[in-house]
Amino acid sequence: MIEKNIVGQSVPKVDAFGKVTGQTRYAADLDIAGALHLKVLRSKVAHGLVKKIDTSRALKIPGVTAVFTHADIPGSNSYGIIVKDQPVLTNKVRFKGDAIALVAAEEESIAVKALDAIAVEIEELPPLFDIQAAMAAGAPAIHDNGNVLTVTKIKRGNVEAALDQAAAVVSRRYTTQRVEHGYIETEAGIAYMENDMLIIKAGTQNPHYDRRDAARVLGLPINKVRVIQTATGGGFGGKLDISVQCFLGLAALKLGRPVKIVYDRQESFVATAKRHPFIVDYTSVAAADGRLLAVKARIFGDTGAYASYGPATLTRAAVHATGPYEVPNVDLEAFCVYTNNSFSGAMRGFGTPQIAFVFESQMDLLARELKMSPLEIRRRNVLRPGSITATGQELTSSVGIAKTLEAAWARALEVMPGLGGDCR
Amino acid sequence: MGARAYKTYKKDEIKVLKLQEFCQPVELKKALDLLAVAGDQLKPLAGGTDLIPAARQGELKIKGFLDLSRLEELKGIKEEGREIHLGSLTTFSQLELSPLIKDQVPLLAEAASTVGSPQIRNQGTIGGNIANASPAADTVTALVALEAQARLVSSQGIRVVPVDELLCGMGETGIQPQEIIQEVFFAIPPPENRNGFVKLGRRKALAIARMNMAVIITLEDGVITRARVALGAVGPNPYRNQILEGVLEGRKPSPSLLEEFTSEAEQEVAAKLGPRPSAPYKREAIKGIARDLLSRLFFGNGQVVA
């Protein structure tokens, strides 16, 4: 029977013993007899068409077992958590680091040598490194359906009418940067066949989705693929995407031998998702008493070469664009845009940290404009029970922001006694 | 569009370094004989904190390493008369913790204590810091202020070269392939001196200096009779700045001298960096580090006496 006094108690983590003794096996720690080592040939150009891949020289190197390209993908050569737009091995390069070929060799150093021996002919296309260039009329399409992947719109009330009653209007453009998750464990895994069952063991945050996508690209029924999550050395959203899983599955399935892959730090940086960089044009409208009357925002997120979690990230950014403040009139549009940068995906907060930087900066600027304290303007606008959010939801309970604000202020005064003064 | 480009691909990192030789001599003479024959095919390896990643990135075209770690002749911190001699294998941790260094030349202990991380300080050496010739090498800025000299040995003999003359550009030194830095030595600054080091990094640990500065002043009857000022990460290598030294010499420490020094330092940095992207930031930042360091040396404890 479960002891009911566990609730509310601090209990030791079940996996802590293995981790403090070094016994826990992460993906790169797994050893499997006879495993071939995999290495990925990645593009050094950001945008182009792969015209020819000559693997003959690589295949002649003793110890090289196989070289795979897009032509070797048995199923659909596309995966992705929301949009299936990312190939396992590509014939169109969309960012510096796109995977072109996969080498399997008896030793890691031989696999590295084989990468150098693969000749790739690429017809380069003009690369698009910023959102505006990608959205410009006539910009080359990175994907078939153009460069604007999704648009999320939230409209409520009448922003133009609110402007007429405004005591203060603040309009600013904000930009935020790309961020790498920097989990200390780089991506790694092994795979092998158990009779006709493909087993993939990898560090991941998403084994069920991995399984679906691996089955899809390998042309296998889903019940012939098992994905087992190993102990995972940090993810922070960055291990929600496919990284090594399909490479492992492809080689193990095709060769019938166990395979292993470990990214080094550089490959991890180059080949995996980042936090979306944003450009935000934001207008806040307030009355003389500090009450927010309206917000208009245009949010542009650079999802890079592939969608990954981009549509969700931009939707979140739009939904949270007014922050924890009640705004009766909103005109919000969020655009998820392809570029030839490394792809952006999930990272702690899904677009909310970026937009929080924006709406909180705006509150400070409005306060300055209205000669009001930054605390007071927030007090007058925070969501309370009964408030209606930008998306039209009436909040009935669990609205803690007002209490949080006061508690934070009290604590701030404790640790910084000189704080406040006239600004209370 | 349509221009065809043929790209070659190079993998950036190799798992196991392909070394044809790994020499581990236990006598300096043997090491020098090996180098005399091998020339630049054999790379002397000290702490390895920069060399090993560089070699693995394929940046060095070498056949092997000459591991210096067993050479007792390159070890130890000694006081000889009014000089301090540092074996080139002296680690940053040893410098940071040495009572002699802390007592006589705190700027060098301070510089060593700001390098990398505990691990890097346990591994990295003063000889390597010079040979690596990074623009931002922390202990080198202190050594330049101390007018330290390096004793270079080869099978052909010995030569002594001032550290700042040995540095000839980013990653470039006048050390010949068959030479090893045996030791670094410098005169202990005159009595009545005050010295210190300050570093500006992006964060406290594991930060390469955005800028660093070492200052030694000698006071006689309240007047600065001698000043040495070295700056790091402002040019290709740490260097002595005689204009800034001139600002201090013959003057009494005072808040106005401090302000004069900081504005002169700003101009020096501006002149040295020209239109580089980092210039606007560093012009501002130099004022902060100059003020921090000089107020500590002038008035103690970083408190500016109004």
Place this chain on the structure above:
Amino acid sequence: MAAFHLEMKVNGELVAVDIDPGMRLLDVLREVLHLTGTKEGCGEGECGACSVILDGELVDSCLVMAPQAYGKEVVTIEGVAALGQLHPLQEAFIEAGAVQCGFCTPGMILAAKVLLDHNPNPDRQEIARAISGNLCRCTGYSKIIKAVEIAASRIKAEAGAASD
């Protein structure tokens, strides 16, 4: 070139192995000796996941060529628990919730061990400095520091009890 004959002491035991001299100490520990508690995070001395104790000093084993360890004594995370009994640091890390993803944990514990071996009474600042070469990206530093404090007080208490 010919294999390098490496002899060293690892976690108290003499080890003799013939290795490729281009291997790092990290590679020998993980791939030859299968001591996979030592992790590779960056390969260039920035993250500290590969930290081991070499002749009493904390080093990044990715920055040590394996032959340089000849004749030296190496302690890895596998050598910290004595005879199946967890070290007070290991206990404290579990207790304080200082373990999240666990990938930095071996290096953190070794960094803390070197600190406590030299300074049984560290303050928070000294602890922070001692682990400043070890990155935790789960951002669990406060609990890690707390764990080191707990371990230090426990080691002191045990030493006190033993001398009574």
